[in-house]
Amino acid sequence: MSQLEDMRIFAEAVEAQSFTAAAERLGLSKQFVSKRIAALEKRLGARLLLRSTRQLRATDLGLAYHERVRRILEEVDAAEQLITSQTAAPRGLLRLSAPMSFATLHLGALIPAFMQRHPEVTVELELNDRTVDLIGEGYDMAVRIGTLADSSLIARAITTVQLITCASPDYLARRGTPSAPDELAAHACLIYGHASRTEWAYRVGERLRKVSVSGPMRANNGEMLRDAAIAGLGITSLPDFIVVDALADGRLRAVLEAFRPDGFTVHAVYPQHRQSSLLVRAFSDFLVEQFGAAAPRSS
Structure with missing residues (x-):
């Protein structure tokens, strides 16, 4: 396990305030997360986290370390994305689930535009208003409207509805x-x-x-x-x-x-293990781009 990966595990634990939640986000076991953070503290010779049965929180040194670590991780991710965006193009199959009315009224035009931009992409789309199990049913991404249940899924806001x-x-x-x-x-x-x-x-x-x-x-x-x-x-x-x-x-x-109550956010959601997928990232970027460019609706 590299020093950089230990930093990533530590950052997730601080932000999730839980070894269990951090492990779910990273697709690792709770025991492995705990072991790597203990090894990190031993290597640094400092206590970074205070553990209790109810709460996990960073020490003052841990907070200072987390601030630097987060900047390092963001720079590393930005550097990798810069290279991959120049050297690779999205390709392969995107399995997508979306609510029926939202998809027919919005995605019907957007998906062909995305596929024309990336001709090596194929799309398998299911329109269904139920909440699908992305991991269990093998979807790469789903579009969901409203409050999201707590989960290990990555969520990216793409627009709002009233x-x-x-x-x-x-x-x-x-x-x-x-x-x-x-x-x-x-x-x-x-x-x-x-x-x-x-x-x-x-x-x-x-x-x-x-x-x-x-x-x-x-x-x-x-x-x-x-x-x-x-x-x-x-x-x-x-x-x-x-x-x-x-x-x-x-x-x-x-x-x-x-x-009128507050509006609902529309999210693109995908499993943790798909966040490194160039295709998933490209399609979520495309949705944010397209909905962000749309003129606000009046009613």
Whole structure:
């Protein structure tokens, strides 16, 4: 084990504040991580970490060492990326999972553009709104919307989405426009998912408040719910990328905008062992580039 690799293990342990979490991130055993840090401390002749059953934290010397180590690792990574970006091109198969509506509305144009830029790349794409097991099912990367569960996956933010509560002008003329979240109880709501109990969240003052909703239709596809709302069946709450066109041309009208909750982040996520893949890095860079260049959506 090289001195540089020991530095990388130490940096991960400090940042994760746990041998177990650091081991998961690095794809190593907890015992191996502990052993290498002990060897590092012995070589330096200094205690770098304070260990307890509940917490792992750096000593003052450990913090100073971590600051220098992190700079060294960033320089090493930058140097390697500089060379590989000049001497190699992405190639091979990219197995990708993405939510159905987001993929059809956004990735349908972006994936061909990426493949034209890198002609030696092939893509296997599965559209599914469930959370796939990237490692167990053999995916290289997934696109996920919303809060990520704690895991050993690498996550890279690529864009944000807003949830828009909306209905057709015809429905609002017949049933009235809700002026507060509590009034949704008196409305027909078109609901994403199939849970027995459904709550929509709104920001009321400084707090997030959940209200129970019910209605005549549930579906696991946002475009179906959007079309049902356009037809006047009720009020729905969907990501802005699904309803932006219908809002722009007047087929839908946003309601409860003063109570709109914070948006959700869209991430590209991939397993630790794929972070060195030139193909995975190139595609995540491409997504960040494309979504960063897009003009902000209005609603």
